[in-house]
Structure formats: C-alpha cells, structure tokens
Amino acid sequence: MVLNVPRPKSNHQQMLGEKIQISSFRERHIGPSPNDIQQMLEVLGYTTVDKLIDQAVPQAIRLSRPLELPEAQSEYAALTKLKEIASKNQVFRSFIGMGYYDCITPPVIARNILENPGWYTAYTPYQPEIAQGRLEALLNFQTMIxxxxxxxxxxxxxxxxxxxxxxxxxxxxxxxxxxxxxxxxxxxxxxxxxxxxxxxxxxxxxxxxxxxxxxxxxxxxxxxxxxxxxxxxxxxxxxxxxxxxxxxxxxxxxxxxxxxxxxxxxxxxxxxxxxxxxxxxxxxxxxxxxxxxxxxxxxxxxxxxxxxGRIVGVSKDAQGKPALRLALxxxxxxxxxxxxxxxxxxxxxLLAVMASMYAVYHGSTGLKRIAENIHQMTVILAEGFKRLGYSIASEHFFDTLGVDLGKRSLDKLLQACEARKINIRIFNATTVGISLDETTTEKDLIDLLEIFALGDELPFTLEELSSPPASPASPALLFPRTTSYLTHPVFNRYHSETELLRYLHKLETKDLSLTTSMIPLGSCTMKLNATSEMVPVTWAEFRKIHPFAPLSQTRGYQILFQQLEEWLAEITGFAGISLQPNAGSQGEYTGLLVIRQYHKSRSEAHRNVCLIPTSAHGTNPASAVMCGMKVVAVACDSEGNVDLDDLKAKAQKHSKELAALMVTYPSTHGVFEEQIQEICAVVHAHGGQVYMDGANMNAQVGLCRPGDIGADVCHLNLHKTFCIPHGGGGPGMGPIGVASHLVPFLPGHAVVQMGGEQNIGAIAAAPWGSASILVISWMYIAMMGADGLTEATKVAILNANYIAKRLEPYYPVLYKGKNGLVAHECILDLRSLKKSASIEIDDVAKRLMDYGFHAPTVSWPVAGTIMVEPTESESKEELDRFCDAMIAIRQEIAEIESGKMDAENNVLKNAPHTAESLIVGEWNHPYSREQAAYPAPWTREHKFWPSVGRIDSAYGDRNFVCSCLPMDAY
The missing domain is CATH 3.40.640.10 (Type I PLP-dependent aspartate aminotransferase-like (Major domain))
Structure with missing residues (x-):
C-alpha cells in the first residue's frame, strides 16, 4: 500500500504539482519531457497539468485520494520480483491433452515474430496498404486451414x-x-x-x-x-x-x-x-x-x-497489382x-502469424513427419500398456490414449507421476488419459511405462515394443487421409532458416508498426509496449504450463492473478475481477451475462431491454443481442453527449423491462460527460444496471473510477490501457470488474473449480483466459505505481488537447467538454472537404501514409471524421510531426479548393505513392515525384514505403478469393 509520506519531486512531478516517487521506468514510458510538457501547456494556456485536468475532468467524479497500489519499482526490480513469483510455478511434463499440447516454437519464429516489436506492435490491418506483410501471413494461415x-x-x-x-x-x-x-x-x-x-x-x-x-x-x-x-x-x-x-x-x-x-x-x-x-x-x-x-x-x-470475425481477401491496387485486405x-x-x-x-x-509460419517452415512433409512420429510413439506406448496388463479405451487413436486402470490404485499412480514431475489426465477413479506431442522423447515413453509398472521392472524394451515397426498406416489410424495439402509454393520454399528469416523480414518491412511512427488511433490506445513488460511472456515458468495443471503447480500464477485482480479492483473501484474474458468483445458479453444472471436471481428474468447510446462501439449492441437482450437506442445531443431527456424517456417507457445501460466513459465522442452520475442514477432508479465500456479507461486511471461514478460492471481492454500489445489485431484481454452485488455471478469453469454457485459458466476455454500475457499488465502497473499511472493519464489528456489545439485552425474539433477541452482523444471534422474539394476521408488516410503515418480512426464514431488518440507514450516531437503532416495535407487540399490542383488527379486521390509508381512508366500527374514521395523533411531521413497502391476493396468482394494465389501473381 502507498504510505502518506513526503517524497522528493522529480522533474515531471514539478510540472504536475504532485509528490511522486522517482521511477526510471515512468520517465521512459511517458513520452514528453518536462520541457515538452511546459511548452504544450503554454500553447493550451495552462501553467500546470493539474490545472488542465481540473478543467477537463468533472470535479464531481474525481478521485479524492491516491490509488492504493504498491510503490513503483524499477524495471530490474520488477523483473526480479516477477521472477521470484514465477519460480513458484512448477513446470511438469504435460500429457494432459484436452486440446492443449507442449510444442516446439522454432527459434527463428520465436525471435523474429513473438519477440519482435515489428510484428507485435502493429495495429489491426484496417489500412491494408501498410499492412501487406501481416495480411500475407494471415492469408497463409487461411490457406493452411x-x-x-x-x-x-x-x-x-x-x-x-x-x-x-x-x-x-x-x-x-x-x-x-x-x-x-x-x-x-x-x-x-x-x-x-x-x-x-x-x-x-x-x-x-x-x-x-x-x-x-x-x-x-x-x-x-x-x-x-x-x-x-x-x-x-x-x-x-x-x-x-x-x-x-x-x-x-x-x-x-x-x-x-x-x-x-x-x-x-x-x-x-x-x-x-x-x-x-x-x-x-x-x-x-x-x-x-x-x-x-x-x-x-x-x-x-x-x-x-x-x-x-475477419477474412483476408485478395484484391488489386490502383496499378492492377494483387493486393490484400480484410474482406466482406x-x-x-x-x-x-x-x-x-x-x-x-x-x-x-500474432499467434495466427506464428502458426502459419510454423507450417511454412515445416511444409507438408515436415508436418506429416511430426504427426507420424507422435502417432508412432503413441502406438508404442499403447503396446507397452497392454503388455503391462492395462486395457486401452480404443484401438483407433492418433496421439491420445484412454487407459483403464482396472483395480490398480489411482493414488499410487499419481504419486509416481508426481515423483517424476509428470501430469496425466484423470477421467475418473479408474481411467486416465495420456496425450503425446512434438516434444515427447523416448525417455518420456520409458518414464510413463515405468510409472504404470508401479515399481516393477519393465519386462520389455522400447525396441521390442516397436518390432515390427509401428506404422502410421496401422489400424490405430482409422480413416487415413489420401489427399494432398500445403502444396502452394509458400509452404515449400522457406524450409532453411536463412530463407525463412529473409521471408519474415520481407513481410515485416511491409507493415507500419510502432517501430516506425505513432499510430494515433482513437479508442485504440496504441501506447508503448515496453520490452521489460514483454520479456517474461517467454519465461518457461509461464510459457510451459498446461491450463489444467494442478493448482499446486501453479502457485506463481495464482499469486500473479491475485495481485493483478487486487490492483485492477483498486484502479476501477470494483469489488471483484474476472480475468477469464480473452478479448474486449468477450468482456462486454461477460459483463452483460453477469447482469442478466443478477436479474434472474432476483426473479426479474423478464428484464431484457438494454439501452445503448447511438455513439456506442458496434460490439455493444452485438453483445447485447448475443445475451438475449433487446436493444433500444438512446440519442446523443449536438455536443455528442447522451441526450439525458431521451434517456429518461426510454428508461421510463421500459422501466419494468430495463436490464442495463451500456455507456462508454469518457464518451466515444472524446469528452468527459458532466452528467454521467445522473445518467447512472436514472438507470438505477428504474431497476437497471450500468455497464461501462472500458475502451477509454486510459483517461480515467488515477483520476476517477467507474465503480465510484456509478457503473456496476466495466470491462478493461488490457491491450489498450494496460500495455498488452495489439499484436496486429490480437492478442487481447478483456477482464471485467463488478460491484459487490454482482460478484457471485462471475464466470466459472467446468474443469478448474472457480466462481460461486450462481456463476454464469465459462465464457472462454481456459479458466484465466490468455494467462501468459497477464504478466505484461502486471509489469506495467508494478513499474508505474499509483503516481506513475496517474501521471500517464494526465499526459494522455495533455497530448490529446495539444493536438486538438494545434489542428483546430485547420480541422474543426467536433466535440468538446464543458470547458472547451477534450479527454484523451479528439474527433476532427473533415466533412466539409467533400463539398469544397471532393476529398473523402480515405483520401486523407492514404495520404498520411506518404508522410509515414498510420491514419487515425476514420469515419467512426461519426462518418467523415477522424478520431485521434496520441497516448501518453508519444513525445512532443512526434506529436508535432503528426500535426505538421495534417497541416501540410490541409494545404494540399487548399490547392484543390483554389483550382491550383486538379480535383481528380492530385496527391490525395492518388495516395499512397509506392516506390514503383514513381519510377516505372510515365508520370502523368500535375505534381512532382518529389512532392508525392517526400512531402515532409523527415521522409527524406527515413521513408516508410507502402508496398502497394490504393486497394480496390470492391473488386476483391466481387471476386472473392481468401487463399494464396500462385506465386507468380505476386
């Protein structure tokens, strides 16, 4: 817990007017320097960040005390502490199966994808021209499947x-x-x-x-x-x-x-x-x-x-070249x-990319060899069990055996397993299961057979068991495959490490990630994914644990879960946390199911109306329908806030059936709504529960808490606020926090006992979701501490307001809060450009690529706008580069408006410009190659080249292809 004792001030805290413990990591995570902060404050007309925050965040919801979290630790200290926790996990050899197997991650894939920020810091490929590498890897995945x-x-x-x-x-x-x-x-x-x-x-x-x-x-x-x-x-x-x-x-x-x-x-x-x-x-x-x-x-x-979900499809770009994009x-x-x-x-x-490259590296021959080896060892093991007097559940198997113990002691068998650090599956008191995998060795077979011999010496050798040689064509493989697979050249040309390394690097260079520039996407929070946060993901103590390993072997994980749940509960103001939801969409769904179960427990199962503002993320109404709820839309006013009168009218009309309100805070329109507490009170007065979408939690941490504001449930995007990387569109995590009256309904699980008697059941395959990446958020909170997290929130709000202020003379800011400020993101209105210059929002998005930037969120939540979220991790220098690019683009548009530049043949309509388009063929444009390729000084120092021109998505949907084309097509 944080002690209320004076602490020396760092340079950052002097600007913030707070007493904050010095934390080297905090100053590495937060982009602007103290001097940068002062300069931005001067532009905004404030002397300290605290004065800015006081005007941006309604006083009525402000947290009156610091968060009670452990003191911030240095990167080294936090890694040391986490290593100590990890050591409490016991890595047994796992033969449990149930859809989970130990495997070998080829080092070339581990180093160059899993541990490579060029892959894991990229965003969802909604701007396909700068995501061709990932899209190709995903097309390989689809072809493999x-x-x-x-x-x-x-x-x-x-x-x-x-x-x-x-x-x-x-x-x-x-x-x-x-x-x-x-x-x-x-x-x-x-x-x-x-x-x-x-x-x-x-x-x-x-x-x-x-x-x-x-x-x-x-x-x-x-x-x-x-x-x-x-x-x-x-x-x-x-x-x-x-x-x-x-x-x-x-x-x-x-x-x-x-x-x-x-x-x-x-x-x-x-x-x-x-x-x-x-x-x-x-x-x-x-x-x-x-x-x-x-x-x-x-x-x-x-x-x-x-x-x-998503399908990657093949289309073509403006030059007629094959190009990939998300389809349908x-x-x-x-x-x-x-x-x-x-x-x-x-x-x-990220994981689909790894799986696809595993198939690319091994090819059909390699995969078949791995499968045959596993199967052959399973056949040998089955023969050994039979010779030991056991019966096998089926003679037709691939890698898993059900073994009938007869009258033998299960306890004695498990003791023998424990002694050799081996886990097997327990079906019941007389039947166990053994699943072999790619990592299984002859020693593993001997160990298993000796365990089942229960202390007796084995009356055979492995050589005797495999003579005559067990064959994949044996009766155990009922229903053998006769057709070919993975015949495409991509699965047959990268089998040496040299070739695969070059292929991976080629794909990586086609993708813009945080290693290139800021990705200023509203509602997506593309912040630093620090190396020290990522390193523990690959530690064996976290990496090699089966999800159904006995809890006695996972004490390190249990400590991690307990601490992270306590920290998230303190940050959100809730009584209970479930870590099971493994995506934000699943968090939404889980939260609504908990509300549904709560109403049912009170004999009010008829409550099925869910009020959702028209500004909400589209997954909100989709989640509500999946939960069996009826969606009723609530209007927003001209300022972008929930229309309180309409909310009251809808709540009154559906009072007897009202189940919940889904609301995002700060709003999807990028402002702190002053009336949020009244909004929650209206819903509660009519018997409903308030679900808060946590997509914008990065504007709340340390300043206010959903549980204090009036929310009953909130999901947290750990891949946004708490630093798990987006991984090109996944992995993600979406745990939920709930008020005390909803704790009994949190998810349970059929395999690992968890949750109360009234739990909603499992909503993910694994009890704690994507457990291995929770270490990232643990590290982030441990290294930032209460003061660091709060400072990060304040700087995120500062950065967004700085961008809004710099760009407002060129692009109107659509919505602002009561005092003319935005939250941690802002919406820029580009709708007038269509009328004045025939410029669409996509034209601006594609032209930004020529300047080396990923576009902000386009046409959402309002068509014809862009939503910008810089996060706290971006420096003032980077913010200024982005603003300079947007201002330069506005000047390019002005040339179209004045008639100086052609309305159809211009740098925006033809963007992005590839290197090939600049040097191949005739140049039939009324602007120079230099203006197309090097529109800003920094592009001469480091140029990110889109690998394809603007993609014709409609063509791809009309000619739907979702598997690899012949290599000559590329």
Whole structure:
C-alpha cells in the first residue's frame, strides 16, 4: 500500500504539482519531457497539468485520494520480483491433452515474430496498404486451414477453440432453415468446449443435448451438431453416418478437429462437415497456461457472409497489382450493430502469424513427419500398456490414449507421476488419459511405462515394443487421409532458416508498426509496449504450463492473478475481477451475462431491454443481442453527449423491462460527460444496471473510477490501457470488474473449480483466459505505481488537447467538454472537404501514409471524421510531426479548393505513392515525384514505403478469393 509520506519531486512531478516517487521506468514510458510538457501547456494556456485536468475532468467524479497500489519499482526490480513469483510455478511434463499440447516454437519464429516489436506492435490491418506483410501471413494461415480441413473458406483466426465452437453454433442457428432450436453436442467433446457452448446457448434460447453420437436417433429436431475429431479421449470415429443423418434433418455439422491430426486423417470437409473449428496452438504456440492461442474457423463458401470475425481477401491496387485486405464483413459490428452475426471484432493475429509460419517452415512433409512420429510413439506406448496388463479405451487413436486402470490404485499412480514431475489426465477413479506431442522423447515413453509398472521392472524394451515397426498406416489410424495439402509454393520454399528469416523480414518491412511512427488511433490506445513488460511472456515458468495443471503447480500464477485482480479492483473501484474474458468483445458479453444472471436471481428474468447510446462501439449492441437482450437506442445531443431527456424517456417507457445501460466513459465522442452520475442514477432508479465500456479507461486511471461514478460492471481492454500489445489485431484481454452485488455471478469453469454457485459458466476455454500475457499488465502497473499511472493519464489528456489545439485552425474539433477541452482523444471534422474539394476521408488516410503515418480512426464514431488518440507514450516531437503532416495535407487540399490542383488527379486521390509508381512508366500527374514521395523533411531521413497502391476493396468482394494465389501473381 502507498504510505502518506513526503517524497522528493522529480522533474515531471514539478510540472504536475504532485509528490511522486522517482521511477526510471515512468520517465521512459511517458513520452514528453518536462520541457515538452511546459511548452504544450503554454500553447493550451495552462501553467500546470493539474490545472488542465481540473478543467477537463468533472470535479464531481474525481478521485479524492491516491490509488492504493504498491510503490513503483524499477524495471530490474520488477523483473526480479516477477521472477521470484514465477519460480513458484512448477513446470511438469504435460500429457494432459484436452486440446492443449507442449510444442516446439522454432527459434527463428520465436525471435523474429513473438519477440519482435515489428510484428507485435502493429495495429489491426484496417489500412491494408501498410499492412501487406501481416495480411500475407494471415492469408497463409487461411490457406493452411482450408487445406487441412478440406473446406472452402477460412477466417483469419478466432479467440480459442471453445469460443470458435460457440460461434459455429450461432452461425448454424442463423443459417439453418428447419426452425429447430436444439443443438447436439457430442459428449466426446472437450469439457471446456461443452461448458462454453452451454453458456452461449442459454441466453439465445438454444437447448443443448449432450449425448452419444453413436446412439443419437434424431427423434428430436436439431439445427446443428458438434463433434470432436479425434475425440477428447483420443478415439477416432468415422462420423460419416452421423453427418448424413444430420443433413437429412436439415442440420449443419461442425467438427472440432486437431489440425495436426488432419495431416494423417481424412479432413472434415471430405466426410461432409459444414464447419470445422479448432486450435492451432500446437503449431508452435506456447501453452501459456491457456493462451493466447489462435483458433480457426473454416466452412463452405456459401456461408462466406455469415463467417464470424475477419477474412483476408485478395484484391488489386490502383496499378492492377494483387493486393490484400480484410474482406466482406470486416467491421460488420459498426454496420449492422444489433443485427450483426457475432460480436467478435478481433482475431489472434500474432499467434495466427506464428502458426502459419510454423507450417511454412515445416511444409507438408515436415508436418506429416511430426504427426507420424507422435502417432508412432503413441502406438508404442499403447503396446507397452497392454503388455503391462492395462486395457486401452480404443484401438483407433492418433496421439491420445484412454487407459483403464482396472483395480490398480489411482493414488499410487499419481504419486509416481508426481515423483517424476509428470501430469496425466484423470477421467475418473479408474481411467486416465495420456496425450503425446512434438516434444515427447523416448525417455518420456520409458518414464510413463515405468510409472504404470508401479515399481516393477519393465519386462520389455522400447525396441521390442516397436518390432515390427509401428506404422502410421496401422489400424490405430482409422480413416487415413489420401489427399494432398500445403502444396502452394509458400509452404515449400522457406524450409532453411536463412530463407525463412529473409521471408519474415520481407513481410515485416511491409507493415507500419510502432517501430516506425505513432499510430494515433482513437479508442485504440496504441501506447508503448515496453520490452521489460514483454520479456517474461517467454519465461518457461509461464510459457510451459498446461491450463489444467494442478493448482499446486501453479502457485506463481495464482499469486500473479491475485495481485493483478487486487490492483485492477483498486484502479476501477470494483469489488471483484474476472480475468477469464480473452478479448474486449468477450468482456462486454461477460459483463452483460453477469447482469442478466443478477436479474434472474432476483426473479426479474423478464428484464431484457438494454439501452445503448447511438455513439456506442458496434460490439455493444452485438453483445447485447448475443445475451438475449433487446436493444433500444438512446440519442446523443449536438455536443455528442447522451441526450439525458431521451434517456429518461426510454428508461421510463421500459422501466419494468430495463436490464442495463451500456455507456462508454469518457464518451466515444472524446469528452468527459458532466452528467454521467445522473445518467447512472436514472438507470438505477428504474431497476437497471450500468455497464461501462472500458475502451477509454486510459483517461480515467488515477483520476476517477467507474465503480465510484456509478457503473456496476466495466470491462478493461488490457491491450489498450494496460500495455498488452495489439499484436496486429490480437492478442487481447478483456477482464471485467463488478460491484459487490454482482460478484457471485462471475464466470466459472467446468474443469478448474472457480466462481460461486450462481456463476454464469465459462465464457472462454481456459479458466484465466490468455494467462501468459497477464504478466505484461502486471509489469506495467508494478513499474508505474499509483503516481506513475496517474501521471500517464494526465499526459494522455495533455497530448490529446495539444493536438486538438494545434489542428483546430485547420480541422474543426467536433466535440468538446464543458470547458472547451477534450479527454484523451479528439474527433476532427473533415466533412466539409467533400463539398469544397471532393476529398473523402480515405483520401486523407492514404495520404498520411506518404508522410509515414498510420491514419487515425476514420469515419467512426461519426462518418467523415477522424478520431485521434496520441497516448501518453508519444513525445512532443512526434506529436508535432503528426500535426505538421495534417497541416501540410490541409494545404494540399487548399490547392484543390483554389483550382491550383486538379480535383481528380492530385496527391490525395492518388495516395499512397509506392516506390514503383514513381519510377516505372510515365508520370502523368500535375505534381512532382518529389512532392508525392517526400512531402515532409523527415521522409527524406527515413521513408516508410507502402508496398502497394490504393486497394480496390470492391473488386476483391466481387471476386472473392481468401487463399494464396500462385506465386507468380505476386
């Protein structure tokens, strides 16, 4: 806890008028120097940052005391402390399986992707011209999934296997025409998948039948079914008869398949599956106590517009070259809102990139060799168990064995496992499971056999067990694959480390990331992802832990969770935290489910109306509908605030059915609404709960708290406020904080006991979501401390107001707070430019690329505007570069307005300019090559070149392709 004792002032704190402990990391994280801060304050007309904050943030909601957090630590001290915590985890050899496997991350991939800020600090590829590297890697991922599953299209990844299965259920429900509301779930599915399916089905009114696919008689109409392949206990089933019967009933069949097994087994698409889902974790992605891992989703082309998440598609640029972009339903939440088919607006890009490169590095031959080796060792192990007198659950398996113990003691077996630091799966008192993986060695086989020998000497050797040699064509592989896969050249030319290294670097140089320049995206908070925060992610003590390892082996993780939950609770003012949601969209969904369960516990299950301001992020209404709620829109006034009169009228009208209000604070329009407490009070007066979207928490930390303001629930984007990198569009984390009366309803889990008796069930496959990246936020808070976090918030607000002030003479600031200030972001109004110069918002976005910048958020939350958020990590020098670029672009537009420059053939309409466009062919533009390529002095010192010209997205949607083109097309 922070002690109230005087502390010496640093240079920063003198500007802020506070008593702050000196923290070397704080001054590295916060971009502006003390002199920079003074200069910006002078531009704004303030003498201290505190005086600015007093005018920007309503006094009524201000926190009256410092946050009670541990003292800030240096980078070295924090790493030392975290290492001490990590040492309390015990890294056992894991043979638990259940969809999670230890694996080998090729060092060339670990160093050059996972540990490379050129990859992990990039943003979602909404500006595709400067994201071609990531898009190509994701197209490789989609091609890999299409090939392995035998289906026609795949998306660019989902959050985890369980939520992918839930998305498949929802899609099946939407497209199936037999009007049934029952979904069949094979009891052979992983238990965490069944748990998530039950959670997701309930609010939609879907009935779940968990049963035996071999005996299900289809007497009850179903709209869909999900099968595990291989089954959770390792058995390989021939599902063809079941699929035929399901299709005869008009139902869609989803197969949850292990992609590595599909190198040897008949792919789902070849035996009639409509959808395939699964996890690519074993393609080089560390266990990480549950995540992050890239799930996959593949289906038939006829369902391409119903696929959740993102699809990378092939199109062409202005010069006719092949170019990639996000296709079809890229941001359907913003377009369709409550009619969206899913609230998923993210992917696990960084992990999908790693998985795709794992396949690129190994190729079809390498993957098959890995799978054959695993299977052959499993065959040997099965033979050894039989010779020891055990019976095996099935003779048809890939990598997992169910072993019947008979009358042998489970306790004695587990003691032997403990002695050798080995984990196995426990089905029940008489049956255990063993899953082998890429890391399994002959020594592991001997250890396992000696454990099961229960102290007796082995009566055989491994050589004897494998003679005659076990073969992948043995009876254990029922249903072998006969078709080829990964035949595209990209999977067959980068098998040496030299070649892969160059390929990875080539792709990296096509992407603009934080290593190049600021990414000033409103509502996205692209701040520093410090190296000291990232380093612990790859420590073995965090990386090599199975999500279902015994809690006794994960005490370090439990300490980490407990401390992080306490810190986040203090920061938000809430009584309880759940770390399970593994994306912001999932945090929204979880928070609303908790509210729904709360009303149900009070015999008010009829409360199903969710009030949502028209300014809200599109995932808000999508999440509400997924929770079975009816969305009622609340108007915003001319100042961008929630229209209080309209809110009161809607709350009164729906008083008896009011479940919740979803509100973002500061508002999506970039201001601190003065009436936020009254807004919360109105909802509470009518029996509703207040859900606060935490996307803009970076403007609150240390200044005010959602729980104090009046919110009952709030999700936190750890990949925004708390420094987990965006990773090109994922990984993310979206834990929720709740008031005390909602704590009993926080998520539970079927495998690891957690949550109270009234918990909402599991909403993610792993109990603590993407646990391995929580170390990033732990490090950030530990190194910043209470004062550092508060200072960061203040500087974020300062930076945003500085940009707004500098740019307002050129671009009107659309919304401001009571005292003419913005919060941590501002909306610049460009709508008049269309009339005055025929300039669209995209023209400005693309021209910014020529200046070396990623565009701010475009046309959201208001069409024809850009939303700028600089964060606290950007220096004044960088802020000025961005402002200078925007001012120069406005001058270029002025030349169009005056008639000096042609309205169609100008630097904005033709942007971005590639190096090739400048030197190949004739130059038929009324401006110089120099003006096109080097519009600002800094571009001569360091030029980021877009690798393609402006992309024709409409062409790509008309000619839909979501897998790799022949190499000569590039």
């Amino acid at each position: 299409i090939d392995l599953t035998g289906l026609e299209i795949a998306n660019a990844s989902l959050l985890d296997e369980a939520t992918a299965a839930a998305e498949a259920m929802s899609m099946s429900y939407g497209v199936c025409k037999n009007k049934a509301n029952t979904y069949f779930v094979s009891r052979e599915c992983h238990p965490q998948t069944i748990d998530v399916l039950k959670t997701r089905a309930k609010p939609l009114g879907i009935d779940i039948i968990v049963g035996d696919h071999q005996t299900f008689d289809f007497s009850q109409a179903i709209f869909g079914a999900v099968l595990q392949y291989p089954a959770s206990d390792g058995t390989i089933y021939d599902y063809r008869a079941f699929v035929e019967k399901a299709h005869a009933e008009g139902a869609l069949v989803t197969v949850a398949a292990d992609p590595l097994s599909l190198t040897l087994l008949t792919p789902p698409g070849e035996f009639g599956a409509d959808i395939a889902v699964g996890s690519t974790q074993r393609f080089g992605i560390p266990l990480g106590y549950g995540g992050p891992h890239a799930a996959y989703f593949a289906t038939k082309e006829e369902y391409k517009r119903q696929v959740p 339903q890229t941001r359907e939440q913003h377009i369709r809102r409550e009619k969206a088919t899913s609230n998923i607006c993210t992917a696990q890009v």
